[in-house]
Amino acid sequence: MFRSEYADVGVVDEPIHDVVLGGAAARGDAPALVDGVAGTTLTYVQVDQFHRKVAAGLAQAGVRKGDVVALHSPNTIAYPVAFYGATRAGASVTTVHPLATPEEFARQLKDSAASWIVTVTPLAAAARRAAELAGGVREIFVCDPAGDSGHRSLLDLLGTDAPEPRIAVDPADDVAALPYSSGTTGRPKGVMLTHRNIATNLAQLTPMMPMGPGDRILAVLPFFHIYGLTALMNAPLRQGATVVVLPRFDLDTFLAAIEEHRINGLYVAPPIVLALAKHPAVEGYDLSSLRYIVSAAAPLDADLARACSQRLGLPPVGQAYGMTELSPGTHVVPLAAMDTAPPGTVGKLIPNTEMRLVSLDDPAVDVATGEPGEVVVRGPQVMKGYLGRPQATAEMIDGDGWLHTGDVGTVDADGWLFVVDRVKELIKYKGFQVAPADLEALLLTHDGIADAAVIGVTDDDGNEIPKAFVVRSDPALTEDDVLSYVAGRVAPYKKVRRVAFIDDVPRAASGKILRRQLREG
Numbered sequence: 226m227f228r229s230e231y232a233d234v235g236v237v238d239e240p241i242h243d244v245v246l247g248g249a250a251a252r253g254d255a256p257a258l259v260d261g262v263a264g265t266t267l268t269y270v271q272v273d274q275f276h277r278k279v280a281a282g283l284a285q286a287g288v289r290k291g292d293v294v295a296l297h298s299p300n301t302i303a304y305p306v307a308f309y310g311a312t313r314a315g316a317s318v319t320t321v322h323p324l325a326t327p328e329e330f331a332r333q334l335k336d337s338a339a340s341w342i343v344t345v346t347p348l349a350a351a352a353r354r355a356a357e358l359a360g361g362v363r364e365i366f367v368c369d370p371a372g373d374s375g376h377r378s379l380l381d382l383l384g385t386d387a388p389e390p391r392i393a394v395d396p397a398d399d400v401a402a403l404p405y406s407s408g409t410t411g412r413p414k415g416v417m418l419t420h421r422n423i424a425t426n427l428a429q430l431t432p433m434m435p436m437g438p439g440d441r442i443l444a445v446l447p448f449f450h451i452y453g454l455t456a457l458m459n460a461p462l463r464q465g466a467t468v469v470v471l472p473r474f475d476l477d478t479f480l481a482a483i484e485e486h487r488i489n490g491l492y493v494a495p496p497i498v499l500a501l502a503k504h505p506a507v508e509g510y511d512l513s514s515l516r517y518i519v520s521a522a523a524p525l526d527a528d529l530a531r532a533c534s535q536r537l538g539l540p541p542v543g544q545a546y547g548m549t550e551l552s553p554g555t556h557v558v559p560l561a562a563m564d565t566a567p568p569g570t571v572g573k574l575i576p577n578t579e580m581r582l583v584s585l586d587d588p589a590v591d592v593a594t595g596e597p598g599e600v601v602v603r604g605p606q607v608m609k610g611y612l613g614r615p616q617a618t619a620e621m622i623d624g625d626g627w628l629h630t631g632d633v634g635t636v637d638a639d640g641w642l643f644v645v646d647r648v649k650e651l652i653k654y655k656g657f658q659v660a661p662a663d664l665e666a667l668l669l670t671h672d673g674i675a676d677a678a679v680i681g682v683t684d685d686d687g688n689e690i691p692k693a694f695v696v697r698s699d700p701a702l703t704e705d706d707v708l709s710y711v712a713g714r715v716a717p718y719k720k721v722r723r724v725a726f727i728d729d730v731p732r733a734a735s736g737k738i739l740r741r742q743l744r745e746g
């Protein structure tokens with residue numbers, strides 16, 4: 226068993242809005258959030274006041290403790306105001322991909338029993354359609370100016386004279402965030418992250434990756450995933466840094482924002498490291514403000530990481546490891562050790578965290594030193610469970626509280642973890658989860674498809690992409706037919722990008738798809 230070598234930090238039993246914004250009023254006019262394109266700024270005192278008004282307005286609208294608010298928006302400077310306003314009103318926030326189709330969104334609304342939606346006007350029609358399909362949504366708000374959308378804006382709530390709600394939060398039990406993840410197997414499930422889970426993980430990560438007033442962080446990864454929510458929203462706002470917000474990744478806009486806003490810390494996923502390492506556009510910008518780059522969400526090739534840091538004259542790109550179910554972090558390369566950490570490592574165990582590497586054949590048996598084993602972890606950041614799915618929860622978190630990650634790792638003599646393989650079926654497209662079970666279910670709705678299986682394969686850029694193995698019932702079915710059928714029905718990151726036609730999907734007697742056979746093909 227491995228234990229963190231760092232001193233324990235206490236378990237944080239406070240609501241997330243107090244943990245992050247408790248010091249905000251005292252930071253006064255210091256910039257908290259800056260729109261990276263328009264330049265609009267929210268100061269710390271504004272974020273403090275605005276989220277309290279939003280909480281009051283939501284409470285007046287009828288939001289009660291335990292309600293679920295679906296937050297459906299790209300990154301904007303209003304996103305944190307909506308998030309903390311909702312949690313202060315006692316709600317749990319389920320974060321939704323802004324490009325989810327109405328059907329995907331409706332599934333999440335229904336599963337999470339969400340009764341409120343906060344969206345943006347360009348996405349309001351999709352939100353309305355999702356609400357119609359799901360039922361049970363009491364009101365849709367937008368967080369930009371309402372225009373003629375027909376919805377109330379959170380901006381309207383800023384004028385409320387309703388009292389700020391005083392909700393008794395039980396941080397150990399009450400769910401603050403409910404992001405969706407497929408975990409190691411099956412379709413997306415609601416991950417119940419309590420106030421304690423998220424707040425304690427922040428406290429665990431802070432000593433390893435300190436930031437503070439004067440630091441300028443670029444939020445290009447989405448706030449709707451736990452990586453962005455923690456690294457780009459909660460952590461910097463809690464420590465008084467400035468978050469420069471971009472709604473999506475466009476290389477030139479991203480590079481221009483680094484130059485213009487003198488960004489010093491970047492938290493990215495591997496496709497952005499690739500662009501920084503290889504794209505000619507990088508030469509056109511002054512990136513000299515950058516001090517460090519952290520990458521997480523998907524495996525980062527060690528050579529690519531080196532090419533990126535050498536080109537920019539920075540310390541090696543430091544990786545972090547975790548998953549939605551872990552609030553999200555268990556391992557990071559500490560900022561102070563970026564120069565000395567071995568290439569390819571995802572980091573060391575953060576405080577209060579334990580790990581075992583167990584045999585793939587028998588999870589009760591720990592592997593020998595230096596041998597690869599499934600990474601299992603235990604700590605205060607382990608989720609409360611999957612919403613409404615005790616069995617899926619029990620399959621992932623055993624009776625002793627160990628969470629089985631589905632990743633395979635090795636540890637070197639100094640305690641650095643290397644992730645070397647994956648036993649879970651999950652596909653990661655650019656750091657976004659694609660659940661094979663989701664795509665298989667969709668493919669089977671096509672009249673010309675008798676059976677299907679989906680696995681991840683690697684493209685020329687090193688990205689993992691979904692490939693479908695399809696058994697045709699209609700011999701005229703083409704690859705393009707399959708690609709466009711799926712593309713028309715899923716969010717863009719979930720598209721099937723390759724197709725092979727086969728005679729039979731290999732299955733075990735239990736009916737389980739033998740994915741390894743397809744991979745070894």
Ligand SMILES: CC(C)(COP(=O)(O)OP(=O)(O)OC[C@H]1O[C@@H](n2cnc3c(N)ncnc32)[C@H](O)[C@@H]1OP(=O)(O)O)[C@@H](O)C(=O)NCCC(=O)NCCSC(=O)/C=C/c1ccc(O)cc1
Binds near residue numbers: 496521554555
């Ligand atoms: C910025 C990325 C890296 C690249 O962006 P992109 O190249 O524009 O592609 P997208 O992935 O956004 O979009 C997919 C497709 O949708 C398209 N798209 C895009 N926006 C549009 C549009 N508005 N209209 C229409 N089409 C569009 C886009 O063009 C693209 O099409 P294609 O060219 O076919 O791939 C993006 O993929 C991204 O944000 N990835 C990261 C996802 C992420 O945050 N994952 C975290 C999961 S949680 C986790 O792992 C935690 C780890 C962790 C561990 C420990 C810690 O301490 C901290 C963290």
